[in-house]
Amino acid sequence: MAAKPVSEALLRWYEGEARALPWRAPPGAPPPDPYRVWLSEVMLQQTTVAAVKPYFARFTQRWPTVEALAEADRADVMAAWAGLGYYARARNLHACAKAVAADHGGRFPETEDELRALPGIGAYIGAAVAAIAFGEAATVVDANVERVISRLCAIETPLPKARAEIRRLAEPLTPADRAGDFAQAMMDLGATVCTVRDPDCPQCPLQAMCAAAASDDPARFPLKAPKKPKPVRRGTAFWLEHERSVLLVRRPARGMLGGMRALPSGPWHDKSPGLAEAPADIDWAAFGTVSHVFTHFALELDIVGGRALTDTGVEGEWWPVDAIEDAGLPTLFAKAAALALAQRENDQ
Template identity: 55%
Template sequence: MDVPKGAPDTKIVPALLAWYRREGRALPWRAPPGKLQDPYKVWLSEIMLQQTTVKAVTPRFIDFLRRWPDVDALGKAALGDVLAAWAGLGYYARARNLHACARAVSETHGGRFPDTEAGLRALPGIGAYTAAAIAAIAFGRRASPVDGNIERVLARLFAVEMPLPAAKPQIKALAERLTPAEHAGDFAQALMDLGAMVCTPRRPACGRCPVRPDCRGVAAGLADLLPYKAAKAERPTRRGAAFVAIREDGTVLLRERPPKGLLGGMLETPSTPWDERQPKEAAEVHAPLIADWTCVPGIVTHTFTHFHLELTVYRAEVGRDAKLTPAADPARCRWVAQRDLAHAALPSVMRKVLAHASGEVRATSKSRGARKRASAGPQRARRRSA
């Protein structure tokens, strides 16, 4: 591994710490510079911030803290309540692991987080980055968390030209070498803030950077180009059909997804499997009720980490005596009042489906050409507009 030798570490660390004391962001989970922070707040914020922005997380963090002010309270909460509060932040396995971790800390560790990286990594949902962040920020350990902001800062500071993700081990080694024995938490947060506020992905504000004199990327004229990234494979597209059944009492049929896997434990409108091919005879084979199903014009689109999703939406209004079909998997289904949907554990894609079915959102498919509507069958699916 090619780790640059003789870098001016002695200048970089004090310059960054001084800048952080002056310019560091005031965030609801942070203590003032020089102070150790509440491990619960550090842990909760770091889990929330994975693949999410500070702007999106801040109000949700405040709400979580109001509802569950400490790890014991969160551990005692119902998983469904935690999933509902998490809805919209995405990557829902994090919410399940959050709850499992809170229970483990409360029940196994007496409500106190372990204060070492090894001890933290033994907890559910805590990986190398999160363990290092908690150890450094909450306990003052000499640990080196490396997130996307820190990767970018160090790749530019040391002119690391190897593309990501191959460069990750080299950048991690640089972070470990730079991290001071004291104030490791402040140093990590200084790097995070520098990446968020100054050393941004596009048009970095090098003129305001406290370590510009020692930046090899600037010296090489590469600061706005680094880090290089290997080309990503194109995401495949999967397709499916979703069924929105509205009973005459105003309730909507929802189904709980299996506890493991994508969107595990969340609620959904009953749907077909998501495959690369458009499901044929969806209403006849997969409909959760025998009803007069209407195919809503357009499609709902959503992008996950590894694939794009396109959903055709069917809608039906049914009576109180409507019976579920075996395709619905009745044991996992429930009727939910529409007034309660705002607080239900519905992922974003399912909120899109419900909005589309109610006419609040009309996706178009002009660029894809007209799509074939499902043919009528035993369940009397009709070709008409919603």
């Protein structure tokens, strides 16, 4: 497959069909602020554009530069991230901002290799920032690009094994000029035309060159290996009230939901831990169960509630119940809090 016709056709299409996004420059315009490119790409990992937009707006209003983000308290960054999930991204985001501010004078390195030396920047983000913010001819491959290349070349190897082959086929397509526009064009094509289901082949600028479009079933690509069922773990979270406040703790910096505020909870095991590691020796009432799916397992979290007559002495903070939405709880514990509040209202 000739690379030049692919890149030329895609760039022509992008000039008229590019999505208007708050972190982007229009097609053909000077590159956008590297800070905004980097921030958006970190947020967009495994997260939809619609979900990212309000977070991006709040972050850039509160911390408009990488230096401002570097100076922020990490707890504030984690709280602002609450609800986006994959919280290691927030920890790495703050660490990377501090490294850019301290080691690079507040300016992002301009090459893919230098960018990848920063905390939390891997192959995808390094290539994306290098191409979009600095015009380096770096090959950017996300899930949308994987789908486009898989269909363009009708790759019969299933994912994830096909990733090396996809990158090898994508590399010669990246033009020396307008690499950033090309990367964003590939992502937009996958997001809006070459979609997971029902790809709109007649609207695709690459239809005439696409092997999958010539087949009877373009949506068959990319092939995927069968998914293994996720194991299910059980746990208990404790809603403990004292004087119209609820006890919140800070989870350990490393591990699931590291560094986030949360309700106290016991271990997460294959079997229910019951009241293990309860923050107080009181009569606990069952409020119900919330379900949550993590990358590698599903969790069934039982919620129990009670009242403490005195401060329990547990390390944490007593947060006003009426302001629990301002605590920056991750989604799992926001669900738990919502269930507890509903039960609380029913009991009144």
